[in-house]
Amino acid sequence: MASPALNMQGLDDRLYVVISVTNVGRRKIQWAGWGGEYRERVNGRDKFQISPQDLPRILEEQAHHVEWAFLDPQLVNGNVRRLFIWGVAGRKWYVSRRNMRTLLADIQKFATDQPRI
Secondary structure: OOOOOOOOOOOOOOOEEEEEEEOOOOOOEEEEEEEEEEEEEEOOEEEEEEOOOOOOEEEOOOOEEEEEEEOOHHHHOOOEEEEEEEEOOOOEEEOOHHHHHHHHHHHHHHHOOOOOO
């Protein structure tokens, strides 16, 4: 659930998308990046990449890492179909549909009160 009142060190009052990843498997993975898929193409592209803060990162068994990015106008407009992360081996892990619905509802709820960046 998104919350503008969430106090994260080093971030200001603007809205951010925060993704938290935990390796629940027994083998380590190398998290290479994160991004998403558009519903409708933007500038001729159907996918996008979010600039990472501290990636790539190797996640050992049960290791955890959090990344954040400024709220993209395409998310506010509802033009993002899915968000996902990928590893160096090319495998993708998608955010569940339930979590995407919650994220989009929270964005619509909180983004109307926030100034645009």
